[in-house]
Amino acid sequence: MTAPVLPPRQIFWTRRRVKSLVVQAVFLGGLAWLFYFLFANTTANLQRQGIASGFGFLSQRAGFDVSLSFLPFTSDSSYGRAFWVAVVNALVLSALGIVLATVLGFGLGLARVSKNWLIARLATVYIEIFRNIPLLLQLFFWYFAILRQLPGPKESLVLADLVILNNRGLYMPRPQVDQSGWVIMVCFAAGLCMALVMTLRARQQRLKTGHGPKCWFWWPIGLFALPLTAYVLSGASLSFVIPELRGFNYRGGMLMLPEMLAALLGLGFYISAAIGEIVRSGIQGVDRGQVEAASALGLGRRDIMRLVVLPQAMRIIIPPLATQYLSLAKNTSLAAAIAFPEIISIVAGTTLTQTGQALEAITLAMLFYMSVSLSIAAVMNFLNYRVLRHGN
Amino acid sequence: MATDHTAFLPPPVVSAGPLAWMRRNLFTDWRQTALTLIVLYAVIRGVPPLLGWLFVDATWQGTRDDCVANGGACWAFVSARWGQFIYGFYPADERWRVNVTFAMLALSVVPLVLPMVRGKGWIIGFLLTLYPVLAFCLLYGGVFGLPVVETARWGGFMLTLVVAITGIVGSLPIGILLALGRRSNMPAIRTFCTLFIELFRAVPLITVLFMASVMLPLFLPTGFSLDKLLRALIGVAVFNGALMAEVVRGGLQAIPKGQYEAATAAGMGYWRMMGFVILPQALRLVIPGLVNTWVAIIKDTTLVLIIGLFDLLGIVQAGVADANWLSASVTKTGYVFAAMGFWILCFSLSRYSMYLERRLGLGASR
Known part of the structure; x- marks a missing residue:
């Protein structure tokens, strides 16, 4: 009778494991010592320089004005309020920049693969110029060399008496509705929902049966016809406040400050060049056989691009596109250099100088950027998941 | 029954030469023709004034008043400030x-x-x-x-190069160590490196530079101070190290498991295996990615002007604000000059990276 073969005894304390544990213990110990060292130095330094610590300053009176604010803000408002003003400004700039960069970037990407030699070349030139010049330099160029050098209000550049550009900024007509204006907004929202629902239903049906009802006409109906009917029927008055030259300046209308315009142009053009390259490589990454097969089925060039190539290219495009959106949101911080009131200029600039609380100010700024990065990453991951899973 | 189709074929269209090329690439159908004509009109309207501003109306020697009178670019300003730039x-x-x-x-x-x-x-x-x-x-x-x-x-271009080269040289070892740490078996080190990388990747470089310029002095013992430039350089190197780590990690992940196993079987320890077997292959794989990161580093060097250092852009900005030269044409010229400098650097480097990509790609497929 032979003894059963036992598996070799597993020793927990192998040399390797002990070594690994020792290395980690030493590492953690060193890290703890480093943090203690920095903490001790910091408290000593703060005490010596008489700087307060903690976030108590957020409720104190800020005492400075902000040139652009979407929230009510005066110099009597608190530092905390100023922080939120900066957050909203940065988010608005990021959102507008993302829209501009995406529209331009997709246009550029399509132009790069265009059969039209001239258009493909021009798109290449644009991309190579804008992506190889530092963003900060582009911002300076738009702000100091172009927008600030524009003539004053009296000699403004005027487009059809509606859009006015001078060294105070870009003036546009502002839509104004009276009390019953909400009816139009509700109809617009309802129309949008309707068009979306019809499109989704049509697509579901097409996926199930292979034949879907035509649905494109729901969009003009929902977005234009319905609100327009409501506008006529409800008798609401919609008017545009047109900027007018009164005295030395234009009054009325919407004003986009030169800081905002320069930041938007700089960010939008810079990131659009990167997006253009991403879109191009996405389109070229789609298997050539797909185009040939679609062509054999009798689809036209536009339909091939819209129905066959782009939906597949999106799978390649979305992950690097997310990186570019992230980069755009982080790069809004550079607008601080042209006095656009965002996080860096308000929190790490004015607030830090006035209160001297460097630790808290920088931490606040970093927390803001981290939460923006995480949110964009989460949204794009979700989108990526949808595209990978369900196709278009 | 056979039919002679050839009899009905139209005469052959021109299929070679410049005319055919234009028909193929510019005037395919009416839509392309319209697009071409619109774009051509814009180019004809836009390019000559630009060239005129850059060369014809430009002032090559003289003072601000000459520049204002000529209305073109003010290269006289650039040559007067050349030494400083x-x-x-x-x-x-x-x-x-x-x-x-x-x-x-x-x-x-x-x-x-x-x-x-x-x-x-x-x-x-x-x-x-x-x-x-x-x-x-x-x-x-x-x-x-x-x-x-x-x-x-x-200052000037020299400082730009100093910051760029420190960023490139300093970030590589930091990036390699962080990438190795992120793929380590030891949970404490892996967690630390992951957190470190993700933290620095989630914030813009400006916050890191601010940290280096206003927070770092608070962290150091009283009486111990670091040079302003050195602090900025540390910030640039650490920030880019975190970016570099992700590039290097991509290379490490692409190395087949057999390489690790073979190195272990040959009796190599961790550092020997990484240094002689894994890293040489991994870094080779990511050379194009590294060069692209270098382009980004060069573009990012301009940010040091925000914490008060005078790199090329910073010194140009200070120059165009000089009361002796203050004018629209000098401002434009200054920024255009700086843009040309950066563009030449970044464009040639990115072309080099594409060339390497092609060459290395060829090598791999051979």
């Missing part, structure tokens, strides 16, 4: 030291670009280790009997 406030008698540093860099970069030169590894090794030390000794002085030039006097 290149050397910053570096003493005129000592500028040869900067020239020697530039020359050493140029002499080592040229053979790197030529395909037939052998021993590129040695040149890269020299550039990444010995060169920064030599350059620092030359620029700062205090050794070999060279007088000390304080970093406060460094």
